[in-house]
Amino acid sequence: MPSKKSARLAALTVAALSAASTVVLVSPAHAAAVSIHDIQGATRISPYAGQKVTDVAGIVTGVRTYGSSKGFWIQDPNPDADPATSEGVFVFTSSAPKVAVGDAVTVTGTVSEYVPGGTSSGNQSVTEITKPTVTVVSSGNAVPAATVIDARSVPAAYVPAGDSAAGNSINGLALEPKKYALDFYESLEGMNVQVKDVRVVGATDPYTELWVTVKPRENATRRGGTLYGSYDSQNTGRLQIQSLGATSAFPVANVGDVLTGSTTGPLDFNQFGGYTLVAGEIGTLKSAGLARETTQKQKNGELAVATYNVENLDPTDATFEEHASAIVNNLKSPDIVSLEEIQDNNGAKDDGTTAADVTVTKLIDAIVAAGGPKYDWRSIDPANDTDGGEPGGNIRQVFLFNPERVSFTDRAGGDATTAVGVTKVHGKAQLTASPGRIAPTDEAWKSSRKPLAGEFVFRGRTVFVIANHFNSKGGDFGLTSATQPVPRSSEIQRHQQATLVNAFVKDILDTQKNADVIALGDINDFEFSDTAKILEGDGELWSAIKSLPRSERYTYDYQGNQQVLDQILVSPSIRRGCDFAYDSVHINSEFNDQISDHDPQVLRFKP
Template structure:
């Protein structure tokens, strides 16, 4: 599952997906052969006719796509065979806007069968069986459409996918489909066919690209708000299905998680780069709003220190979201004493001219917080070297601390810069940072093209609290849950594991110097609370991810492809955890809403140092 930044790139139109795709041609085109749709689809993921010419393939046109690069139409054979593994539908790729065909036409199509891989073969995605370079003859019009196959909680298997063939590097492409046993096989057996869902709950809010996610399994790992929790690598949530529309984007519902797409939603079942199996609706249900409101945490007591982490998604001075972010910090987070911000961009955002300072970005946010009725925060950060920390080119994202000087003081120790590492020293028996703010091992290869951790030393009511702000390597490049490789590879983990190991070692230095030190390690970890990354951060008890103090159904900060999951975490040292005198809140103000100002929900920890 990609991270915020990769997910933002992933949320492109089907047209963009097509432009980056590859086509697998397995054989040289052979002589034309008259076959049925189910013969072309076969009982595996790869057509037995891939690369061959076929002639006079008959079917009823069930949908026409006129937008993007993936233009064409779907046909379905109204006379199915008896094999549940062989789909009766197929996409006919015309490249340009289809002409002379309409829904309800009975047609015969001749062309070349191809296996099209959205995102290219290097993506690991499955292939979509198509007829390309078609010649189409309309036999009649106004025909009754084949009945839509109902996708329901009972029809979708509980098991997600078979294990890939070791002899094929883990690919499931050549395995015979078992649609009654595996969810991915079930969806594949319906590829190109008209399917329908009814009265489905929304588990992924409408995004800017007119797509949303629903579940046909309303009780599957349900959150209190109506989402679906991704709680382990074996809980992929088989009831999730992406919905797009063949109609005008203006007519697409603006849905939040927990809403219902009431009535029937029906259309061809497609496969695309950014969601896998997708119902492309010719008939769209009606939005039934659940009336969701953004959450508000409680105000910290005078004796409690409130520390928050908030990914503000590439914030730069040209953005129009400052007032909304300020309102979230003041009204929903109740003005935490310390706020770790991720994705603060430099003073001219994505303009790539060597600018690295972000004082204008931070000052504009602080002024907006004051205007919203909040405190006048002070801030600390370290400018990165130009173009070295990943993220949007030219943006030079970094972490930054906001802190309320009326409640918290900052221990400034000069010398910290983009390339100089801070360390730990002992003064009068207590641990202190050599540089504050300072970066942790910024020259280490673990941080190549990635954000370096920002460490700061704060004092609250006479007690020192070390805060380490993080934004680990994104999930970009990982194979998706619907990959042809099962289980999918998570290649981006390698760098996060290295990063987690370094941060844990730094925390261990603090605790070795002062056993009872208060350490808070937080930020966009870009990985789950059950992941190996989290385990390495926690180490042998040096830290503990406090989101695990919440009920399982409340553990999420981000929604990706209909899965509510943890990417943002606050980890605490034993002195904070031991007294059990802390409170954690994942404040759901963004991830579940179609009008989000960031795709991450902020996290808040309250405790008494």
């Protein structure tokens, strides 16, 4: 998966430069004096979009002096009786505003619908007044009372289906704030809102933001998060929190912590998360003391196989000791580790380097220094700049294995572009190359990582392991998209990839019915997704994370949704023929000081 950091910075640059980030609507050039609720209207698009409005009155509730969206929010202290029409609006000034919270102002300017990230992002728009002329009428006024957002006020249904005649857009639909959560939030866009005593469900990130839930019982997980378990059951209580104050004062929170007291400020909508409470007042952090998990050590007769996305690891990173400690102490030194996102020897420098021996050796040495085994390793260097990820990084999967516990069957012939096959030798399945790559020239793997297949032997029994890193979800619309149901364009390629991997596994099982096969890695899709169903096929594989209770099925936390991206899938001989244990080892996704955005997974079984 491409770096979240690099993708986000790129998106911010595009958003700042893109002229397409404002919805252009044809409407009369001027409107008489109107109130804020008239501007907001009862749909997502202002009935005054494109018009100049005069002397719009309100009290300043928040001032944003940083970033590319400088401006302030105003709210009418005299609301109308329609719950669908917001009483607040953002005034975009482009430079630091010269107003203060509590100022009573009048604003003359042009109503605009701004789409954070540009229209191609699929995001909803924010109603704004642009090119403003601002008059301060008085100062020191009381700010309109904050509207409380809590479990009772947020509807259980997430969003209506979009208008099929308008490309499934929800923009033109009348808001029903008592029926749908996104309509409720939209009806408060720009208004002063408040949450109280809310649990953190997405740890503080490098961009000084976190996620909370106002519904503490909604799909709660054992460690304090909120589970994403179905496309049809969205978590309506999630809300992003940012701050109008200094970044140094922002709470550094982990999942399960609580923001006690009141967190209050305008309700905004942004590119990376949708509806966001931009706090002028933020609650006090109460730690839940969440600890990183540790799995059990495998027994002598058990084979431990793990997958771990180490997030663009290259020799310049400062996380080698921490990754090594995680593998040794938290994962208990698995016999085989599939690593994803190992970069080449000079990381993102795009000079044709594809070898990753320096990167891998540095990690192996750090593992030894942490008290772990001297792992051996196998991988195949990709062709330069062909496998996606951070430009120049040449990420790939790598097998680490403990030679004191398991051996690797080397069979020549595998390279970046040669497809591995399956043959029968003495009645047993055998790879034509080990390690080898599955159908590496197929279009399914364009700008994506090719699966790495290898043969291992544990106590005389061959185990086939396929390390995967499927196409990322980049390009998909967010859950708060203006298009509903949300398009998931990225899964088209993942379906093609899953089809190829399943066919390869089927070849092995058709050759040897009782073969032990493991397909694992960063699948970049949920255990309930069509991608997983295609991978599983007609029983060739089964995602072992489904052996866990539902509330423990997660490997990743995105926008306060704990979800599965990393999976270990097993063949019938492993699922039915022996005892196995599965563990999603939560050491990263719930923590603000994570060394990767993924939690590793471990499978222990007796071949």
